Amino acid sequence: xxxxxxxxxxxxxxxxxxxxxxxxxxASRQTGTLVRLTTDEGLEGWGEITPLSSTYLPxxxxxVRAALEMIAPHLxxxxxxxVSQVNRVxxxxxxxxxxxxxxxxxxxxxxxxxxxxxxxxxxxxxxxQESYPVYEPVPLRSPDEMADHIRQRRSAGINRFQxxxxxxxxxxxxxxxAAVAAADSDTVISADANGGWNLMQARIAAxxxxxxxxxxxxxxxxxxxCILATRDCDLPLILDESIVTAADVFAAKTLASxxxxxxxxxxxxxxxxxxxxxxxxxxxxxSVSIEDTWGGDIISTAVSHLAASTRPESLLLTPLxxxxxxxxxxxxxxxxAIDGRASAPTGPGLGITVDTQGLGEPILSVRL
Numbered sequence: 001x002x003x004x005x006x007x008x009x010x011x012x013x014x015x016x017x018x019x020x021x022x023x024x025x026x027a028s029r030q031t032g033t034l035v036r037l038t039t040d041e042g043l044e045g046w047g048e049i050t051p052l053s054s055t056y057l058p059x060x061x062x063x064v065r066a067a068l069e070m071i072a073p074h075l076x077x078x079x080x081x082x083v084s085q086v087n088r089v090x091x092x093x094x095x096x097x098x099x100x101x102x103x104x105x106x107x108x109x110x111x112x113x114x115x116x117x118x119x120x121x122x123x124x125x126x127x128x129q130e131s132y133p134v135y136e137p138v139p140l141r142s143p144d145e146m147a148d149h150i151r152q153r154r155s156a157g158i159n160r161f162q163x164x165x166x167x168x169x170x171x172x173x174x175x176x177x178a179a180v181a182a183a184d185s186d187t188v189i190s191a192d193a194n195g196g197w198n199l200m201q202a203r204i205a206a207x208x209x210x211x212x213x214x215x216x217x218x219x220x221x222x223x224x225x226c227i228l229a230t231r232d233c234d235l236p237l238i239l240d241e242s243i244v245t246a247a248d249v250f251a252a253k254t255l256a257s258x259x260x261x262x263x264x265x266x267x268x269x270x271x272x273x274x275x276x277x278x279x280x281x282x283x284x285x286x287s288v289s290i291e292d293t294w295g296g297d298i299i300s301t302a303v304s305h306l307a308a309s310t311r312p313e314s315l316l317l318t319p320l321x322x323x324x325x326x327x328x329x330x331x332x333x334x335x336x337a338i339d340g341r342a343s344a345p346t347g348p349g350l351g352i353t354v355d356t357q358g359l360g361e362p363i364l365s366v367r368l
Contacts, residue, residue, distance in 0.1 A: 012326075016324075025194075046106070065364070067099075068103075071104065113348050163189060192218060195218050210235070216237055227255060261281060291319050297352060304335050331353060
C-alpha cells in the first residue's frame with residue numbers, strides 16, 4: 001500500500017532558445033511538478049506534470065500543486081495496483097483537475113509494473129513496437145528559420161514535424177510552404193495552430209494550404225469552430241486541445257471528420273484515460289497521437305510506453321519531450337531518440353531510476 005507521497009518542484013529549459021506558439025505564447029523554461037509515491041515495501045513510483053505556461057491549457061503550476069496538496073493525504077493506505085480505485089478516490093475529492101491527477105495516476109502505473117515485475121507497456125496490452133518514429137515541434141518563426149530547423153533535424157533522422165502556426169494566416173501559409181519545400185515525400189508535417197486562429201483566419205489558412213501534403217491541427221479553440229473552419233477543406237484534420245473525454249473522441253470523428261486526436265496525458269488525467277482514448281481511436285479506425293504539454297524523462301517515459309503499445313499502423317505523432325530540453329535529465333536522459341526513433345524502457349514499471357539529488361527537498365510530504 002501507499003505509505004508516503006512526496007511532491008517536488010522541477011524545471012526544464014528549451015534546447016533551442018525560445019519556444020514560440022500562436023498568440024505570442026513563448027517560453028524558454030517551464031516549471032513542473034513531480035510526484036513520488038512510496039509503498040510499504042519501499043518501492044517508489046514517479047509521475048510528472050509540466051504545464052506549458054498558464055495560457056496554453058486551463059492549468060498552471062500553482063493550481064496543480066494546490067490540488068495535489070488536497071489529494072495527497074487521501075492516497076495513503078491505497079493499493080497502487082488498483083489504479084481504478086485510486087482514480088475513484090481522486091475523483092471523489094474534486095471535479096475535473098485532470099492535470100493534478102495525472103502524475104498520481106502515472107506513479108501508480110509505475111508501481112503496478114514494479115510490483116508485477118513487468119514494464120508498463122505490457123500492462124497496456126503489450127509491446128507492439130520495439131521502436132517507433134518520433135516527431136519534433138518546430139517553433140513559430142520566419143519561414144526560412146522554420147525550414148532550416150526542419151533541414152537540421154532531418155539530418156539527425158527526424159522526419160515528422162509539428163509546425164507551430166496560428167498567427168497571421170497569410171504568413172502561416174508561407175511558413176508551411178517553406179516547411180514542405182524543406183521536406184521530402186516521406187516527411188509527415190502537421191500545421192498546428194493550437195487553437196490560435198479565429199474562424200475567419202482559419203478559413204483563410206485552410207484555403208491557402210489546400211493541396212499541400214500536410215495535416216491541419218486544432219485550427220480554432222473549439223471543436224465546433226474547427227468543424228466550420230475546415231468545411232470543404234481537403235486537409236486531414238487532427239484535434240487536440242478541445243478533446244478530453246471519450247464522447248469528445250466520437251464527436252471528433254463523426255462530427256468533425258478528424259483523422260486523429262492528439263492525446264495529452266495530463267489533459268485527460270493520466271495513463272489510464274489516455275490508454276482508454278487510445279484504444280477507442282484504434283477501434284474507430286483513427287490514427288493515434290500521444291504526448292503531453294512539456295516535461296522531462298518521467299513524462300517522456302510514460303508517453304513512450306503508450307506509444308510502444310500502440311498498433312504501428314495507428315501511431316501518427318509522438319514526441320520525446322526530454323529531447324527538446326537543455327537540462328533536467330533526472331533519469332539519465334532516458335528514453336533517447338536514435339535516428340528518429342525511440343523505444344520504451346524494458347524494466348519493470350516505467351523502467352527508469354530517478355536521481356533525486358538535484359531536486360532538493362520535497363515541497364510537500366505526507367506519510368502514514
